[in-house]
Amino acid sequence: MPNNSNENSPPKVSRQILRFLVIGGSSVAIDGICYALITTWSGISPDVAKGISYVCGMLFGFWGNKVWTFESTKRSVSEPIFYVLIYACTLGLNVGINRAVLLLAGDEFRLLGFFLATGTTTVANFVGMKFLAFREQLPADSTTSAPSSEPPEVAIPVSDRRAA
Incomplete structure (x- = not known):
């Protein structure tokens, strides 16, 4: 059964925006928590700690947006x-x-x-x-895919196969 839903319909985009904001807020929280922990319990300089904490937030953001927001x-x-x-x-x-x-x-x-x-x-x-x-990604059987250099297949009805 074909899926007739529009992949960019307003409810889907609204859900993605909400999820994007949740993941972004969570990424900032992870960045802040990691920064606080690293600067409190290690001898690492604040600049290096900030770099590490930012990367932690960024990695979470990548994963969260890939898996949850955009379901890639x-x-x-x-x-x-x-x-x-x-x-x-x-x-x-x-x-x-x-x-x-x-x-x-x-x-x-x-x-x-x-x-x-x-x-x-x-x-x-x-x-x-x-x-x-x-x-x-467009489905493999999408009619909106790039034109092929191959001629389209033509189905011959069973009753007409004798003449072919």
């Missing part, structure tokens, strides 16, 4: 590569937006810069995850 079952090298590239690009976007707000509005608008940068990169990260890193 692919096993490919492209997913983690795209994930890292998207987050590297949006880091630059985040810093740039924050800097632009501070330059245009002044240092007293740091909170505005933070929220504009964070909101913009959250949207960019979601779009990047949905359409690049964890994009859905």
